[in-house]
Amino acid sequence: MNLNKVILIGRLTQDPEARTTPSGQNVTTIKMATNRVWNDATSGRKEATEYHTVIAWGRLGDIASTYLKKGALVMIEGRLQTRSWVGTKDNLKHYVTEIIAENLQMGPRSANTSTAGQGSYEPGSYKRPTETLNNEPAKQAVDNDIPIIDENEPLNAGVEEDEMAIKEKDLPF
Numbered sequence: 001m002n003l004n005k006v007i008l009i010g011r012l013t014q015d016p017e018a019r020t021t022p023s024g025q026n027v028t029t030i031k032m033a034t035n036r037v038w039n040d041a042t043s044g045r046k047e048a049t050e051y052h053t054v055i056a057w058g059r060l061g062d063i064a065s066t067y068l069k070k071g072a073l074v075m076i077e078g079r080l081q082t083r084s085w086v087g088t089k090d091n092l093k094h095y096v097t098e099i100i101a102e103n104l105q106m107g108p109r110s111a112n113t114s115t116a117g118q119g120s121y122e123p124g125s126y127k128r129p130t131e132t133l134n135n136e137p138a139k140q141a142v143d144n145d146i147p148i149i150d151e152n153e154p155l156n157a158g159v160e161e162d163e164m165a166i167k168e169k170d171l172p173f
């Protein structure tokens with residue numbers, strides 16, 4: 001059995017580039033970067049960045065070009081594909097390896113993201129509302145929407161007693 005699968009989580013280095021092939025099929029090129037951090041025994045912390053070209057066809061490409069912008073966090077699932085061609089000027093054979101996207105998951109959205117799909121997706125930029133409620137700061141209005149667990153509330157609230165009990169026969173050892 002063979003497997004050709006790539007999973008990348010990184011940030012876009014530029015806005016996606018959408019175009020249409022002569023046959024009328026939509027295709028979008030996504031340029032992204034991933035970072036790798038490790039500790040070297042001699043010099044301590046090291047970091048390396050890899051740059052990737054992702055190709056998204058059809059509806060997946062349309063979604064990417066509409067909602068993703070430079071700097072957006074994205075997870076891409078796909079497969080590797082290597083293409084080759086002979087250069088017209090140098091008459092040499094050139095190769096490029098790209099990721100063909102099969103699935104795409106966008107990172108976190110900002111609070112002001114439009115639901116109509118106008119391409120206003122900006123990751124990691126949650127902005128608090130500037131208006132106030134009852135002369136209280138806007139921060140208070142946002143905080144009121146966050147559910148808080150009362151410190152006096154039992155940890156097993158809403159859990160049946162038989163679900164809480166650990167049975168010896170269920171232990172794997």
